[in-house]
Structure formats: C-alpha cells, structure tokens
Amino acid sequence: MLTLNWSGKMKFTAHTESNHEVVMDAYTDVGGEDSAARPMEVLLAALAGCTAMDVISILEKMKTTPRDFKIEISYTKAKEHPKVYTDIHLKYIFYGNVPKENAEKAVNLSQTKYCSVSAMLRKAANITYELVFES
Structure with a gap:
C-alpha cells in the first residue's frame, strides 16, 4: 500500500x-x-526508471553492459485540463561498446513486454523512442 x-x-x-x-x-x-518535483514529473521519472532498469538488466544478461547510459524524455501535454501527456518521446543514449542489435532488442523488449509504466501510459499517450550511441 x-x-x-x-x-x-x-x-x-x-x-x-x-x-x-x-x-x-x-x-x-x-x-x-x-x-x-511535480506529480507529472514524477510520472515521467517513473517511466524512465522502469524502462532503464529493463534495458540495463537485459543488456547485462547479454554481457554487453554500457559504460554509461541515460534517457532523455521530451513530451507534449494537452492544452486543456486535464493536461495529460499526449506524446512522449524517449531518447535512449548508450555510451561505450554496445552492439546496436543488442540495444535495439533490449529497448524493444522493455517497450513491448516488460515496462509496466510504458504499458499504462501508452493507453493515454503516443510513446515513441530513438536510440543514440556515443563512444
């Protein structure tokens, strides 16, 4: 509770x-x-935390842990109350030698199977994502 x-x-x-x-x-x-933080910011932090934990866990099982990792989230909110998120975009940023196919698989599994926060928010908002690789 x-x-x-x-x-x-x-x-x-x-x-x-x-x-x-x-x-x-x-x-x-x-x-x-x-x-x-505002409650809606906490909601986005929960989304980032949920999918990040999935991605790191999956990549560790693949023995391809990144040197560093972060997620940046941009969004659009409804103009009228309730001002819900209508569009959410996640930018997954990988640092180090992470094979692209492993990162894509980890993010896809998080977004389609494991991340319960994404699943809930997807019922109200359009969620998109991209992967960025930095050395």
Missing part, C-alpha cells in the same frame, strides 16, 4: 510499500514552495 501525507501548503510525501519516500510540491504561483 502507498500512503500520502500532506506536509503543508502544496507539499506531499508519498510513503511507498517498499518503505521509501517520494516528495512532491507545486509552483509558488499555485500555493506551493517549489521544493520538490
């Missing part, structure tokens, strides 16, 4: 089932103190 506690103004702390905390706040112009 997840519980959410109000910390005053527009600040909230979620206490997760795994006994960790996620703090969220709002911009000052809507009553927050701008002290933490």
Whole structure:
C-alpha cells in the first residue's frame, strides 16, 4: 500500500510499500514552495526508471553492459485540463561498446513486454523512442 501525507501548503510525501519516500510540491504561483518535483514529473521519472532498469538488466544478461547510459524524455501535454501527456518521446543514449542489435532488442523488449509504466501510459499517450550511441 502507498500512503500520502500532506506536509503543508502544496507539499506531499508519498510513503511507498517498499518503505521509501517520494516528495512532491507545486509552483509558488499555485500555493506551493517549489521544493520538490511535480506529480507529472514524477510520472515521467517513473517511466524512465522502469524502462532503464529493463534495458540495463537485459543488456547485462547479454554481457554487453554500457559504460554509461541515460534517457532523455521530451513530451507534449494537452492544452486543456486535464493536461495529460499526449506524446512522449524517449531518447535512449548508450555510451561505450554496445552492439546496436543488442540495444535495439533490449529497448524493444522493455517497450513491448516488460515496462509496466510504458504499458499504462501508452493507453493515454503516443510513446515513441530513438536510440543514440556515443563512444
């Protein structure tokens, strides 16, 4: 179970089932103190974390762990409330000697089979991705 506690103004702390905390706040112009990420930002962070864990796990099983790895996410939101994400684009950036076919397989498996956050968001948004290889 997840519980959410109000910390005053527009600040909230979620206490997760795994006994960790996620703090969220709002911009000052809507009553927050701008002290933490917004809930929609946390949602994108969850997407990035979910697919990144899949990709690294799969690549490690292939014995092709990258030297470094990151994901950049760009997005478009609806103009009217609720301002949901309508388009989400993930840029997977691999550093080091990662064979292209291994990276493509890992990302594809994450996006089509394993990442539950992607699966949920795909019901509301168009999710696209690209792979970039850096030395």
